[in-house]
Amino acid sequence: MASSETGGRVFADLMRLAEVVEPGQPGWTRRVFSAEYLRSRELVWELMESAGLEVRRDPAGNLIGTLEGTDAQLPALILGSHTDTVAGGGRFDGPCGVMAAIEVVRRINERGGRPRRTIWVVDFLGEEPNDFGISCVGSRAVAGHLSPEHLQLTDRSGRTLAEALAAVGGDPDRIGEACWPEGTASAYLELHVEQGSRLEEAARGLAVVTAIAGIHRAEIRLEGRADHAGTTPMDRRSDALLAAAEVSLEVERLGRREGRGVATVGRLELEPNSPNVVAERAVLIAEYRSGDAVWLATTDDLLQEVVENAPARRGVRGSLAWLSREEPTICAEELRSVLLESAREIGEEPLELPSWAGHDAVQMAAVCPVAMLFVPSRGGRSHCPEEWTDPEQVEVGTRALVAAVTRLAV
Amino acid sequence: MASSETGGRVFADLMRLAEVVEPGQPGWTRRVFSAEYLRSRELVWELMESAGLEVRRDPAGNLIGTLEGTDAQLPALILGSHTDTVAGGGRFDGPCGVMAAIEVVRRINERGGRPRRTIWVVDFLGEEPNDFGISCVGSRAVAGHLSPEHLQLTDRSGRTLAEALAAVGGDPDRIGEACWPEGTASAYLELHVEQGSRLEEAARGLAVVTAIAGIHRAEIRLEGRADHAGTTPMDRRSDALLAAAEVSLEVERLGRREGRGVATVGRLELEPNSPNVVAERAVLIAEYRSGDAVWLATTDDLLQEVVENAPARRGVRGSLAWLSREEPTICAEELRSVLLESAREIGEEPLELPSWAGHDAVQMAAVCPVAMLFVPSRGGRSHCPEEWTDPEQVEVGTRALVAAVTRLAV
Numbered sequence: 095m096a097s098s099e100t101g102g103r104v105f106a107d108l109m110r111l112a113e114v115v116e117p118g119q120p121g122w123t124r125r126v127f128s129a130e131y132l133r134s135r136e137l138v139w140e141l142m143e144s145a146g147l148e149v150r151r152d153p154a155g156n157l158i159g160t161l162e163g164t165d166a167q168l169p170a171l172i173l174g175s176h177t178d179t180v181a182g183g184g185r186f187d188g189p190c191g192v193m194a195a196i197e198v199v200r201r202i203n204e205r206g207g208r209p210r211r212t213i214w215v216v217d218f219l220g221e222e223p224n225d226f227g228i229s230c231v232g233s234r235a236v237a238g239h240l241s242p243e244h245l246q247l248t249d250r251s252g253r254t255l256a257e258a259l260a261a262v263g264g265d266p267d268r269i270g271e272a273c274w275p276e277g278t279a280s281a282y283l284e285l286h287v288e289q290g291s292r293l294e295e296a297a298r299g300l301a302v303v304t305a306i307a308g309i310h311r312a313e314i315r316l317e318g319r320a321d322h323a324g325t326t327p328m329d330r331r332s333d334a335l336l337a338a339a340e341v342s343l344e345v346e347r348l349g350r351r352e353g354r355g356v357a358t359v360g361r362l363e364l365e366p367n368s369p370n371v372v373a374e375r376a377v378l379i380a381e382y383r384s385g386d387a388v389w390l391a392t393t394d395d396l397l398q399e400v401v402e403n404a405p406a407r408r409g410v411r412g413s414l415a416w417l418s419r420e421e422p423t424i425c426a427e428e429l430r431s432v433l434l435e436s437a438r439e440i441g442e443e444p445l446e447l448p449s450w451a452g453h454d455a456v457q458m459a460a461v462c463p464v465a466m467l468f469v470p471s472r473g474g475r476s477h478c479p480e481e482w483t484d485p486e487q488v489e490v491g492t493r494a495l496v497a498a499v500t501r502l503a504v
Numbered sequence: 505m506a507s508s509e510t511g512g513r514v515f516a517d518l519m520r521l522a523e524v525v526e527p528g529q530p531g532w533t534r535r536v537f538s539a540e541y542l543r544s545r546e547l548v549w550e551l552m553e554s555a556g557l558e559v560r561r562d563p564a565g566n567l568i569g570t571l572e573g574t575d576a577q578l579p580a581l582i583l584g585s586h587t588d589t590v591a592g593g594g595r596f597d598g599p600c601g602v603m604a605a606i607e608v609v610r611r612i613n614e615r616g617g618r619p620r621r622t623i624w625v626v627d628f629l630g631e632e633p634n635d636f637g638i639s640c641v642g643s644r645a646v647a648g649h650l651s652p653e654h655l656q657l658t659d660r661s662g663r664t665l666a667e668a669l670a671a672v673g674g675d676p677d678r679i680g681e682a683c684w685p686e687g688t689a690s691a692y693l694e695l696h697v698e699q700g701s702r703l704e705e706a707a708r709g710l711a712v713v714t715a716i717a718g719i720h721r722a723e724i725r726l727e728g729r730a731d732h733a734g735t736t737p738m739d740r741r742s743d744a745l746l747a748a749a750e751v752s753l754e755v756e757r758l759g760r761r762e763g764r765g766v767a768t769v770g771r772l773e774l775e776p777n778s779p780n781v782v783a784e785r786a787v788l789i790a791e792y793r794s795g796d797a798v799w800l801a802t803t804d805d806l807l808q809e810v811v812e813n814a815p816a817r818r819g820v821r822g823s824l825a826w827l828s829r830e831e832p833t834i835c836a837e838e839l840r841s842v843l844l845e846s847a848r849e850i851g852e853e854p855l856e857l858p859s860w861a862g863h864d865a866v867q868m869a870a871v872c873p874v875a876m877l878f879v880p881s882r883g884g885r886s887h888c889p890e891e892w893t894d895p896e897q898v899e900v901g902t903r904a905l906v907a908a909v910t911r912l913a914v
Binding site for chain 1: 530590591592593597632633637639698699700717719721729730731732733734735736737738739740743745746748749750752753756759760766767768769770771772773774775776777778779780781782783784789791793859860861862881884885886887888
């Protein structure tokens with residue numbers, strides 16, 4: 095089939111998937127435990143099946159499509175990503191890698207002949223952070239990193255992660271069976287949008303990822319005292335909102351340190367959150383990222399100091415709990431070489447870049463060697479409705495992935 | 505009836521009312537448009553009726569109980585307060601004044617003989633700020649200050665104030681009829697808990713209020729840009745949460761100015777409020793209070809400057825809309841004298857204090873002369889579950905109110 099006919103298929107699949115979103119939410123919102131996410135994966139299942147994959151859902155809710163290779167002894171080559179989004183997110187972060195992987199299988203089948211190595215295409219459940227405070231739920235389970243404690247985490251309504259998982263087709267009682275035994279996988283490749291603007295600025299179409307930044311995420315609780323906003327003099331208040339303001343600005347300062355990381359407070363909840371009551375409680379999530387493990391560890395210490403000292407000056411009690419501490423993930427040298435050669439084979443000269451965003455590849459690195467390909471993000475925008483990658487750029491990424499799979503599986 | 509038998513009735517009524525609260529909310533929460541608020545007012549209605557009042561509900565949802573006087577030509581003496589609470593509030597702020605007013609009527613009836621002047625006991629609808637951004641809904645309507653624009657205000661679900669009002673027994677189409685014509689009322693007296701600790705610190709049981717602080721309330725919108733919290737470098741962000749943090753700390757600084765006021769940010773909403781997305785939008789409410797009209801006007805100007813300048817340094821667009829600008833209310837000299845004499849008549853030497861909290865009396869000042877009595881608040885705590893006034897202190901306030909009503913109505 096001519097590339098002019100096949101070229102738009104991945105993009106068309108992305109646009110079809112983008113039709114299944116949560117009503118009343120901004121952008122293209124399809125959060126992991128929403129009804130729309132569950133429904134959207136019927137489409138993913140269909141696309142996998144019609145590409146010739148044998149599809150199953152594992153106990154972690156991952157969709158796994160298998161293309162049987164001729165040599166059943168060889169560990170499988172894994173291609174994957176995710177199809178859930180953040181609230182108010184876009185159409186590319188995640189789905190791009192799943193749809194491209196499905197297209198790789200289509201092209202192998204259209205070319206005729208089975209590969210020697212079995213290929214699995216995986217749509218991992220819930221890569222984005224959720225109301226339970228963890229990310230990469232599906233790939234964590236595959237790596238054996240989804241603990242019984244994780245399953246007992248609750249969201250604000252008191253529902254457990256186990257209950258939420260069961261509601262989207264998982265089987266929390268058999269979660270251990272989602273973990274892949276050693277020797278299952280030979281390598282993991284993930285195509286993803288860059289979510290930054292370095293490719294665009296360099297006018298390049300592809301990047302081979304060198305390492306994935308580690309992410310530390312802490313929940314900070316600030317306990318002040320609720321008081322009447324009129325009758326309580328300014329110097330007798332224990333205002334949790336003002337303590338949260340100071341902690342947030344300190345987190346920014348930590349993120350600007352040495353230019354080796356980033357730090358963000360994106361979520362902040364207040365109680366009672368009423369205009370005429372001094373805030374009693376603030377709960378915020380601070381997250382910071384770096385490719386440098388030492389920088390991350392130092393930031394842990396500095397943040398702990400901030401939480402102990404800054405709120406206390408206002409009579410507010412600060413405490414901190416780690417939600418996750420992922421160290422940086424180094425992409426496998428040999429796979430990076432394969433991706434570089436594959437890109438050059440299709441006429442592209444890729445950049446080599448670290449990834450500032452976390453990916454399922456981080457969890458998969460515990461299972462097998464991993465590597466990633468980036469395609470450009472317009473204006474570097476991501477996790478927002480404006481997230482965009484041109485159809486031609488998606489096609490370049492897909493072709494590089496086909497070339498790499500050909501080298502690794504055939 | 506001996507005072508030992510009647511003394512606990514107001515307190516007992518307060519505890520009965522406190523049983524009707526919103527489930528799953530902290531403290532004693534009975535917000536104005538909740539089902540529980542609607543239900544709680546059946547109890548208020550019953551208590552009014554069994555005290556011998558003729559009860560009606562006006563188009564603004566106010567409950568008005570009438571004790572007919574012998575001289576129908578005289579304007580009525582009005583006693584009132586409110587029975588709604590803030591989220592996570594207490595059992596005294598509001599209900600104390602309504603229950604004491606009902607008890608005044610009981611004691612007049614128990615004493616025998618009708619007063620010359622008609623007495624109205626009013627449970628004003630929704631004194632506390634609500635999701636529509638205004639307070640004193642019922643007393644505003646009585647003063648003719650609830651405009652058609654107010655009725656079209658919407659909450660976050662898109663419901664209008666008119667719809668919400670209709671759902672709690674009001675009749676928004678006839679709201680004009682809730683406004684009292686000139687000559688309806690001779691005076692308005694309100695008993696309330698102090699919500700501060702000045703009475704407690706002075707070991708006094710009563711205060712006569714000199715003036716009620718003016719309250720200005722502004723909604724501040726901060727529009728930044730949603731970006732991926734990993735891939736967006738620190739110096740390319742337009743972070744609405746950090747802008748909100750800076751504005752909140754500036755509001756605190758304004759409130760500390762000259763010791764003549766207080767300023768608070770108690771409410772802050774973020775979008776998308778996700779841990780790994782730079783905040784796109786923050787909406788916060790700044791409110792400040794002072795008995796000094798000049799201080800309030802200067803604060804308006806300084807706040808406007810803060811909103812224009814501080815967020816802009818981060819590439820965040822700030823805008824401000826006034827939700828309300830109540831000027832200070834001066835309590836009527838002649839009524840203050842009556843309250844002072846009444847207090848002394850029952851053996852109390854009252855303090856004279858300004859009120860830092862807003863009250864229905866502020867709206868009523870447009871209708872007739874107003875005055876207020878304060879009873880102590882333990883630890884000065886209010887708008888919180890710990891809000892407390894001893895039964896004996898409630899009784900002292902009730903007796904002073906009885907004495908004042910005797911002077912003004914009999």
